Amino acid sequence: LTAILSLFLVQLVIMTDATGNQINLSDICSVEPNQEKIVAGLRGHGLTSIIAGFFNSFPHSLFGQNVGIAAITGVKSRFVGTAAGIILLVVSFFPKLVAILTSIPSPVLGGAGIIMFGIVAANGIKRLGTISYDGNKNLVIVATSLGMALAPIAAPQLFTNFPQWGKILFQSPVTLGALTVLILNIVFNEFNKK
Structure with a gap:
């Protein structure tokens, strides 16, 4: 269970x-x-x-990186994404090609990753700017969720004594933040409608 x-x-x-x-x-x-x-x-x-x-x-x-790639390159065609998937599938059958592709230096991948993840984060911030915070608890939901998501990063030992299932759920900042958003949104926004 x-x-x-x-x-x-x-x-x-x-x-x-x-x-x-x-x-x-x-x-x-x-x-x-x-x-x-x-x-x-x-x-x-x-x-x-x-x-x-x-x-x-x-x-x-x-993967949010793929969204970042679309923003960086300006290529918005689903056919390009499909073609890239087919190329990756074909390449996976040829270990030598895979070895060439995986030989890209980590600093190069890291530099590209910083930009791609940064674009995803910036789009998320932009999306938060479109939300109405007047006359509701949305500000509390956003603030609490960000705080909860930062908890496993700021204090990794926080969930040391939790049972294994609790560690799986709460040690991930994304999981903890998303669960907090879901629960608080239901409590403050869905129940309030009724």
């Missing part, structure tokens, strides 16, 4: 991340993100994670 609950919560966090990436990508592509497109994206994401389970793999996660 603990393993199932842990994977359920991890998948919930991954879906939250996927939603954010879809919204950021919509902003970059100058497309209005609507509920129908986001739900379709989450369905596809969930389906690939189910298929991954049959091959004894982990739930899939969308």
Whole structure:
């Protein structure tokens, strides 16, 4: 039961991340993100994670770096993304090609990664600027979630005495921050409607 609950919560966090990436990508592509497109994206994401389970793999996660690449290059075509996926699939059958691709020096990858992750973070901050903070508890939700996400970074020993399932859930800043957002949003915004 603990393993199932842990994977359920991890998948919930991954879906939250996927939603954010879809919204950021919509902003970059100058497309209005609507509920129908986001739900379709989450369905596809969930389906690939189910298929991954049959091959004894982990739930899939969308990578924010790819959103950053779209912002840096200005290439917004889904056909380019599909072509890149096919190229990666073909290359995976040739170990020598993989060795060449993986020989890129770490500092080069690190420099590119800083820019890509920075763009993702900047888009997230930009998205937070579009939220209304008047007459609701959204400011409390954002502040508490950021604080909770920073807790495992600022005090890594905080969850040392937790049971194993608790460590899985709470030692990850992303998981802890996302769970805090979800719970507080339900408490303050959904219950208040009723």
